[in-house]
Amino acid sequence: MKENRRQVWGLIAPTLFLMIFIGVIPVIYVIYLSAFKYNVFAKVPFRYIGFNNFRKLVFDTDFLKSLRLGLTFVALCCGIELPLGLLIANLLTMNFKGKGIFRTIMTLPLAMAPISIGSIWVLITNPDFGPLPFLFRKIGVEYNMGINANQAFFTTVLVDIWHWTPFVVLTFMAGLTSLPNQPFEAALVDGANRWQTFRYVTIPLLKPVILTTLFIRVMDTFRIFDEVWMLTSGGPGTATRYVSIHLVRLVLQSMEYGYSSAMSLFLLYLTIIICFLLLTFISSSREAA
Amino acid sequence: MSGGKKTWKLFLVYLVCILIAVATLFPIYWMFVISARSRLEVFLGPRLIQTSFYSPNYYRPFVQDVYGRYLANSLLIASGNTLLVVCLAVLATYAFSRFRVPGSNNLFFWTITNRMAPPAVFIVPFFLMFNRLGLRDTQFGLILLYCIFNLPFAIWLLKGMMDGIPKELDEAALIDGCSLWGLLFHVIVPLAKPGIMVTAILNWIFAWNEYLFAAILTSVRSRTITTGLAEFVTVIGTNWGEMAAVSVVCLVPAIVFIGIAQKHIIAGLTFGAVKD
Secondary structure (H helix, E strand, C coil): CHHHHHHHHHHHHHHHHHHHHHHHHHHHHHHHHCCEEEECCCCCCEEECCCHHHHHHHCCHHHHHHHHHHHHHHHHHHHHHHHHHHHHHHHHCCCCCCHHHHHHHHHHHHHCCHHHHHHHHHHHHCCCCCHHHHHHHHCCCCCCCCCCHHHHHHHHHHHHHHHHHHHHHHHHHHHHHCCCCHHHHHHHHCCCCHHHHHHHHHHHHHHHHHHHHHHHHHHHHHCCCHHHHHHCCCCCCCCCCCHHHHHHHHHHHHCEHHHHHHHHHHHHHHHHHHHHHHHHHHHHHHHHC | CCHHHHHHHHHHHHHHHHHHHHHHHHHHHHHHHHHCCCHHHHCCCCCCCCCCCCCHHHHHHHHHCCHHHHHHHHHHHHHHHHHHHHHHHHHHHHHHHHCCCCCHHHHHHHHHHHHHCCHHHHHHHHHHHHHHHCCCCCHHHHHHHCHHHHHHHHHHHHHHHHHCCCHHHHHHHHHCCCCHHHHHHHHHHHHCHHHHHHHHHHHHHHHHHCCHHHHHHCCCCCCCHHHHHHCCCCCCCCCHHHHHHHHHHHHHHHHHHHHHHHHHHHHHHCCCCCCC
């Protein structure tokens, strides 16, 4: 038995060691740094200030604005992607030839580097030669993401929809194909029409999958960085400055490591709380089902 | 239902599917088109068809400029990270699967929180730590760092596979006088090979695609292809053709891996959202 325990620790030790080094120590370091005013260019570069960083954070209008913007982005993206994905998934689980090809096509955006997706959309939306501004000009709308804040915001939403709807489709497809047959037969016998079957049989059965997908999408859109960074870098002005972008810009431009750490810590805890709440909600609804 | 109505319905289904496919593929197609155009051709306006191929777009960045080295760095880092993660994950997963390890019930939550935390949150501590340890701007530093997301994910993916291997096989091998190492390499690894391959492929794609940490923690020597791509947009004007060419090269692994293992990696890409 003793031999056994030694073997177990021997197997896990390298993983444990590495995860402590890159997973635990940085978090402790962030907590430590958040209590200091740490700016390499200041007269006193490293000074203990207690909770003052957090006090500053709560009244930082730029940060609060980016938080609000990020949450709007999350709501908009998820609100469009999930219904759209559900429709497409329903379509692709129908019986027709060649649907495998469409599924393969849907996989493509998921495996691509987010940064190259950003660069693709830079090419699409370029005001000089991009097809999107060209189409908009045809209907008499001047489209320039570098100037118009609203257009920039909706372009990032569009890019996110393009990138992640396939994810929603694939998870819903897997969910739909694993549903039991009996309830559908019963609905058919009872004379339910297509819409009634969908509304009162498919949706309730699919609820756990829908909630899990929603959870993953909420977390992913909340922390979005690469695509938006490549596309707009948070601009024009602060129109697309979502939380991750705001934080990175703060670190790169102001070099305020202490204050950035406080903001990081706040975001980390916000993520964990949202994560925990959604997971509890999901598991309780699974038990109810 | 009459035959005519059925044909109509089928036609409608195909029409919608083709529309979706076009919407998905057009941006990618556009990137390929731009990568084949010279500076002058790019600005002739949005023409959809391209017949000629302007090879300097590929030749100049990768042969004359530094992008060849960025590419080599990316290959090295992604492969090195995959090797490290797979080796560690096989050992750890075996322990998680066969012995009672404290905390193994929280494996899923651990994986999920590691994936869900915004990476931007960690740039300050990593930047300062890596500076102090001399790991900044080294390939080795990034190889270690990418384990933070990939290792829990790999363990979680492999665990299902490992649980499926009957325990009796281990016992038989151990009774036959096999050591733990022999058991791992001659029994477990060959049996778990398909799962290990899928894990390795996904891990490789994630490491290849990563941008933020690579951008913050490297400056010259060990930049990766994704950071190189982001450097293209400059104040003095961008060479769009070359940017598109680098994007194309950045995309190649994704296409190759989807080609060879599409069915198997979907479960991983969707993060097993529907596993149970």
